[in-house]
Amino acid sequence: QVQLVESGGGLVQAGDSLRLSCAASASGQTFRLYAMGWFRQAPGTEREFVAAVSWFGGSTYYSDSVKGRFTISRDNAQNTGYLQMNSLNPEDTAVYYCAADTRKSTVYGDSIFDKYGYDRWGQGTQVTVSS
Secondary structure, X not given: OXXXXXXXXEEEEOOOOEEXXXXXXXXXXXXXXXXXXXXXXXXXXXXXXXXXXXXXXXXXXXXXXXXXXXXXXXEOOOOEEEEEEOOOOXXXXXXXXXXXXXXXXXXXXXXXXXXHHOOEEOOOEEEEEXX
8 A cells, every 4th residue: 555654844933944745655566646635734623735736747736825835746756745835824833744646536626625535644744833
């Protein structure tokens, strides 16, 4: 099965930047990714969509709250996705999860924005932004 390993979270001040990484692997087995997304969840809230990238075409999608500040990208050869987060503010504080679609679910409708479109999830990484 595909496993996702995230890195790059931490504690920063408002206005700072962070870069999250998400590496996909499957213990020597071949696999295909169709999309990678980032979601976040603050205490007491639902897990919400942040950004996503289609793996082959490279199309990118963002929530309104991060558009213009965050950039999602991917390295196909390394099976790794990235989330560059600039101009962070305290409202960005949350656990950030990367997610991967290995079943071609996200190509249909608006599924790329929906956490149910993804079948593999990382362990989450904490991002804390102090004011």
